[in-house]
Amino acid sequence: MLGFLGGTGPEGRGLALRLALGGESVMVGSRESARAEEAMTRIMARAPVTGVKAATNDDVARECEVVFITLPYEAQLGVLPALAGALSGKVVVSTVAPLRFHDNVFEAITVPEGSAAMQAHRLLPRSLVVAAFQNISAIDLWSPNRKLDGDVVVCSDHAEAKAQVMALARKIPALGSIDGGGLANARYVEELTALLLNINHIYKGRGMIRITGIKTD
Numbered sequence: 001m002l003g004f005l006g007g008t009g010p011e012g013r014g015l016a017l018r019l020a021l022g023g024e025s026v027m028v029g030s031r032e033s034a035r036a037e038e039a040m041t042r043i044m045a046r047a048p049v050t051g052v053k054a055a056t057n058d059d060v061a062r063e064c065e066v067v068f069i070t071l072p073y074e075a076q077l078g079v080l081p082a083l084a085g086a087l088s089g090k091v092v093v094s095t096v097a098p099l100r101f102h103d104n105v106f107e108a109i110t111v112p113e114g115s116a117a118m119q120a121h122r123l124l125p126r127s128l129v130v131a132a133f134q135n136i137s138a139i140d141l142w143s144p145n146r147k148l149d150g151d152v153v154v155c156s157d158h159a160e161a162k163a164q165v166m167a168l169a170r171k172i173p174a175l176g177s178i179d180g181g182g183l184a185n186a187r188y189v190e191e192l193t194a195l196l197l198n199i200n201h202i203y204k205g206r207g208m209i210r211i212t213g214i215k216t217d
């Protein structure tokens with residue numbers, strides 16, 4: 001079962017939808033059960049998927065084998081420490097890209113640990129933290145017919161956990177997954193999101209990142 005902390009937001013709902021379409025069982029988490037139920041209903045109304053559950057963030061951390069952080073960067077310091085025990089030994093996927101929109105430009109927020117993913121690693125020292133999906137737009141995820149013609153760059157210090165998340169990304173049609181090396185590289189992927197959003201703002205488009213020129217299979 002895949003779980004989503006803060007899965008009621010656009011990114012968590014979108015990822016849950018796409019991975020449910022890929023045949024995975026998913027559990028949408030929230031601070032409030034009612035909000036999780038509402039998100040579950042929206043996912044099931046969006047496409048013919050089964051295996052979608054709703055729960056609190058605490059239940060997600062306890063019951064799921066792979067848990068996605070789909071919370072705002074500003075929220076993870078408040079949410080993750082209480083879940084460290086339940087998430088011990090589990091794969092935790094940081095999708096977080098710390099950004100702000102200022103003077104008509106997207107800017108990366110400086111994180112003391114170097115990246116949101118490294119902060120998650122500090123807060124969850126016994127979890128297998130993987131960073132992925134920071135560049136994948138919630139709007140694109142929420143449109144099941146939209147071809148996701150891009151790559152997810154996956155960073156982690158745990159080879160098996162990284163391979164597991166790369167395989168999950170490939171369940172989304174057209175999306176590729178690239179080994180981005182260790183978790184220390186997550187900062188570059190997170191910051192790339194700011195560049196991508198600025199480019200999309202300039203071109204009024206929905207471009208994605210695609211790595212070319214390497215053999216991935």
Ligand SMILES: NC(=O)c1ccc[n+]([C@@H]2O[C@H](COP(=O)([O-])OP(=O)(O)OC[C@H]3O[C@@H](n4cnc5c(N)ncnc54)[C@H](OP(=O)(O)O)[C@@H]3O)[C@@H](O)[C@H]2O)c1
Pocket residue numbers: 005006007008009010011012029030031032035036069070071072073074075078079095096097098099133134135136137138139
């Ligand atoms: N949106 C995108 O296109 C996109 C793309 C790539 C990556 N991301 C990353 O994905 C993450 C989620 O993005 P989003 O746009 O879905 O975020 P969001 O809508 O702002 O927040 C997601 C959920 O987090 C919970 N939350 C919000 N503030 C909280 C707080 N102070 N404490 C605890 N929980 C809180 C809320 O759930 P409840 O109220 O139900 O608890 C909310 O529905 C972000 O880190 C973002 O950088 C987003």
